[in-house]
Amino acid sequence: MIELSPSYQSARAAFLAQAEAKGYAIENNLLQGYRGIDDELLYCDIARKGHDGNNKCIVISSGLHGVEGYCGSGVQHQLLLQETLEHLPQDISVIFIHAFNPYGFSFSKRVNENNVDMNRNFMDYTLQIPLDDDIKEFNETVFPLQWKGSHLSDVFEAVYQYREQRGVSQLQTVLTGGQYHYPGGIFYGGTEPQWTRKLWDRVCHELAAEFEHVVHIDIHTGLGENGDCELMYLGGNQDKIKDSVIEWFGEDIVKIPGTEGSTSKPITGHLASHLDNFNVNNIAIALEFGTQDIDHVLVSLINDSWLQANPDCSDSERRRIIQTVRDAFMTPSDEWQTRIWQQSKLFVEQAVAGLKAL
Known part of the structure; x- marks a missing residue:
């Protein structure tokens, strides 16, 4: 099962220690001008492992919605501990993005340092956004x-x-x-790109420059029945990519927000589709783990x-x-934490198998 760390600092320390032990190259991105709940510095850490010249990559990210990072970090740490992503073919790289929104993670908030929901911040702010x-x-x-x-x-x-x-x-x-x-x-999606968006934009440029295929798994909590997992298809602007996702996970498993069977409503400005703006095959999904009722x-x-x-x-x-x-965003019970790990491991393994076949 996964373990829920008591704080952002302890979650970060555990993730970094395990990633370094497994030989990942670490990049520490400091959120300047802000401190955490215990006056700690705040970072989004990116861990990478792979060979030069790879054309495929799996990205696993956590903490876009701050407090949801407790679960996401636990999944990432367990993936490293269990060697789920070890011994991959040489054409596949692995990237972990830990604590996309470190301020929200530290303060147990869903939003960032400016009260912005980071999964609504990927809009074209050069255009006027109409008021519904x-x-x-x-x-x-x-x-x-x-x-x-x-x-x-x-x-x-x-x-x-x-x-x-x-x-x-x-x-x-x-x-x-x-x-x-x-x-x-x-x-609230904000009126301009936030620090997290700028970081992801830079990473997207790097991914598109290096890889042909990117599978992005973003970990979320807060929707659905306690312990259940909804696998949401969120990015990939080609029908064949959508077909690949259905083939990997099963037609009855893959959900699209706003359609029958999904717990999520359609949203604007979300992170997963941003990579569609780059010259790369973007296969973006979210794992949404249920906690409490809506x-x-x-x-x-x-x-x-x-x-x-x-x-x-x-x-x-x-x-x-x-x-x-x-x-509302995590359940500190052995049963919940075990179910989160079982489903995460299965879906990551299925994604890797699909990526190998591309």
């Missing part, structure tokens, strides 16, 4: 226009009324799709948005909110 009517209505009549000084109980009362009138599915759609006009709200997950994120705007609340309230976020 449903998003406008929700953020101007349900959420408070000023989160600072608002009463959390009032926020939830308004949200519950909306849910009763429109239903859970509409609530999930209007919240999770991504919004770009209300910085204090949740699922109501509890959304409650945790609303709590955290309120805390972001009201940092002077009581210590007990702060601790309570942080714990609700952690509970």
Whole structure:
């Protein structure tokens, strides 16, 4: 099973020690100007192993949504421990990206240092992003226009009324799709590329310059039944790539957000499709591990948005909110951690087998 580290620092130390022991080359990318919850420096670490001239690569990334990095780091560490990616053919390289969003990881937040949801930040900001009517209505009549000084109980009362009138599915759609006009709200995609996006953009240039085929597995938590895994197909702008993914994992396994059988709604500006902009065959999937029902997950994120705007609340309230976020995105039980590892190992092995056959 995977192990959930108690902190970003301990997760990072365990990952780096194992990657170095296995002979990976390590690149440490410092998030300048910020410190973690224990005043630690914050890094996104990239570990790489392979031979010059390889034309295939598997990338496994974690922590795009900060707090989800606890699970993702545990999977990455276990992949290194179990030698799942050892003894690959010489034409396949392996890259681990640990803690895409180290600030959110350290503070147990889903967002980054600027309250930006990094899986909504991959937009073309040279174009005007239209304001959806449903998003406008929700953020101007349900959420408070000023989160600072608002009463959390009032926020939830308004949200519950909306849910009763429109239903859970509409609530999930209007919240999770991504919004770009209300910085204090949740699922805010920002108004410009963030540090994490700039880092991934640079990595994408390097991947496209070196490889013909890239399989990218990004690890997430927070949607679905506890312990279940939804394998989402997210990137690859050719039909033959989609067909390959279905062949590798099975038609009943592969889900596309917004279609029947998927727990996820369509989203804008996500990381996985960014590599489609480069001259490389991008086979991008996300492993989404279930924790709590969607109501509890959304409650945790609303709590955290309120805390972001009201940092002077009581210590007990702060601790309570942080714990609700952690509970929403990981389950510290042997059964959950075992299931996460079993499914991760299977899907990584299937991806490697498919990559070998290309």
